[in-house]
Amino acid sequence: MIRREAGFSLVELLIAAALALMLLLLMLTTFTALNQSSTQTRQLAQLQQNGQLVLNLLHNELKNTGFWGGLPQQQLAEAATLPLPAGDCVAEGLDSGSFPMSGQSFLTLYAARATGGRQLGCLNNLIRDTEFLQLKRSIGLIVAPDEMRANRFYWQADWQQGRFVAVDAAQLNAGMLFPYQHLVFYLQQQNQNGQTIPVLMRKRLVRNAAGAASISTDSIIDGVERLHFEFMIDSDLDGRPNFSLASHQMTVEHWLQQQSRIVGLQYHVLLRSLEPDHHYNNTQQYQLGSIQFEAPGDAYRRLQLSGAVYFENAVLAEQ
Structure with a gap:
């Protein structure tokens, strides 16, 4: 009598291997889809x-533009002032x-397109073809001398x-005190991981430990790839915008705001993901106000946002 050994035949093993392979492929496909x-x-x-974060930052920094404790902006040229900081941010000419400074104009709002070289006397290695924004303002929050x-x-x-005063030069009971800011926002490439x-x-603008004015530099928010600004112009001085102009216009x-006034600002922001997704190809076109940005077919996702601020303080101070 012939005895048969227990076990699987070659055909059964091949079928089992094929099923296992199919199951593994299904699991890998599911895992890849979930990961993507x-x-x-x-x-x-x-x-x-x-x-x-970017929209909140720009709105909060811009909303008090034109506020000088109830005084018109033209009166700033007559104000008592302080020595300028070394390496100051200045629009040349x-x-x-x-x-x-006596005999010079004092711009409280200014923007320009980045060219890649040194700009504003304090900016280097900006991302080309984006924009920077400079603003000077008093914060609408009265502080007591103490x-x-x-800083x-x-x-x-x-x-x-x-x-303009510092803590050791304020004249007590000689007027309301408001924190003063001179800020410049710009975009730069950085290497991270x-x-x-x-x-x-x-x-x-800050005041250093020695009591002198200086310009500090901070990294604020990662992933901001483009900034574009369009200014609302009141050409007949009635407090209402008549048209808008892009920074380069x-x-x-x-x-200088002598024949017209800047009464508002539209800001457009394009953000980019911090890491590439190699399963994604971005060839989209993004309309940032009057300009357009076309993604270069890379693996980065992007998000376009915009906002606007009307400078009520600037208008009320002139009326």
Whole structure:
């Protein structure tokens, strides 16, 4: 009697191997799809979060533009002032810098397109063809003399005149004190963990430990790839915008605000994911106001956002 050994035949083993391979492929496909979906969800959430941070930042910094404690902007040229900081951010031929200087114009708002070279006297290695924004303002929050900080400068205004002061030069009971800011926002590439990341940067006026004015540099928000600004112009001085101009369309006369006024600003932001997704190819076109940006067919997701601010303080101060 012939005894048969227990086990699987070659055909059965081949079938089992084929089924196992099919199951493995199905699991790998599912895992890849889940991983791609997770990457997309994570990147979109990060873009939304960073985008909201940028919009909030620009709105908060711009909303008090034109506020000088109730005094008109033209009166700034007559204000008592302080020495300018070394390496100040200055629009060559247009602007005196952080503080007004006799015989020079004092721009409280200015923007220009990045050319790649040194600009504004304090900016280097900007991302080409994007824009930077410079603004000077007093924050609309009155502080008491004992609340003043040693590392800040202040605008002290009474009913007929104003002055720029530091904590040790404020005249008690000589007017209201408001924190003063001179800020520049711009974009620069940075290397982080082997990746080249576009970053929103900030230059700002500070008072150092020695009591002198200086310009500090901060990294603010990662992933900001493009900034574009369009200014609302009131050409008949009635407080309402008549037209808008992009940064590169603005003239010296517009910046000086002698024949017209800047009464608002539209800002357009394009954000880019911090890491590439090699399963994604971006060839989209993004309309940032009057300009267009075309993605170069890379593996980065992008998010386009915009906002606007009307400068009520600037208008009310002139009326």
